[in-house]
Amino acid sequence: MPLLASKDLKQTKNDHSRKVVIHIRDLRKSFGSNHVLNGFNMVLHQGENLVVMGRSGSGKSVMIKCLVGLMTPDSGYIEVMGKEIATLNRLTLDELRLDIGFLFQGSALYDSMTVRENLEFPLRRHKKKLGVVQDTAPLVPEALENVGLGHTMDLMPSELSGGMKRRVALARTLILKPKIILYDEPTSGLDPITAKEIIELMRSIQKKYGTSSLIITHDVDCARVISERMILLVDGINYAGGTFSELSSSSDPKVEAFFKK
Secondary structure: OOOOHHHOOOOOOOHHHOOEEEEEEEEEEEEOOEEEEEEEEEEEEOOOEEEEEEOOOOOHHHHHHHHOOOOOOOEEEEEEOOEEHHHOOHHHHHHHHOOEEEEOOOOOOOOOOOHHHHHHHHHHHOHHHHOOOOOOOOHHHHHHHHOOOHHHOOOOHHHOOHHHHHHHHHHHHHOOOOOEEEEEOOOOOOOHHHHHHHHHHHHHHHHHHOOEEEEEEOOHHHHHHHOOEEEEEEOOEEEEEEOHHHHHOOOOHHHHHHHOO
16 A cells, blocks of 8 residues: 555645645546556645655656646646636636746756846746836846856856756746746756755745745755655655655655665
8 A cells, every 4th residue: 555645645743734835636647558647646835845756757747747737637636826727718827827936957048048138038928927117127136146146147058057057047937936836856967066055045945935845856865955745656646745754764665765875
């Protein structure tokens, strides 16, 4: 039997007082005979850092795409900030996405734009959210200062290191002041020192802005430092849930496999 699965998701002691910002229930998605998600459940609370770990092909990316409405699940229930995704029209879904920041695994900066232009792009695209009268000029340097890169505004992405690109991408995510941030493998491809810096930056951002963070990772060290709670995605379900300490000390073979070096 899956560890802790009968509890849906094990909650931390403070969760009872937290508002639920994402609720996924019995999510299923198949591609032909390939059953990727087989009844996945997840709850993310306001201000929480939740880590979802899973092997390659375990359904992490599919879950994220269903969560933001880029992919339609076969069945199940997804609610984000009180709105059921399946019931939203295109306009309402786009408005909801403005409150969801996404840090892509490869940073996804526009190579032909300077750092400044990369950050200005979402501001121009979403002027209505910011308000016509709001002066957006200070937002770019503010966002870059928050990630320690105020000096890079006029550089091109090709002039940045991998860690700096990840920081700029995070600044671009923050510039619209999202309520939820989805991190897709935030430390992938980075050396251990840079990865540690990114993890500490994620922690400081969560503390400063009170964002709710869903972190998709296979990096055990990242999960150990950043997570308040973890879910292990195995065979398309939330196989196990709990704190890092609880899961890393489990004797369940499928759980142990995640923490072996």
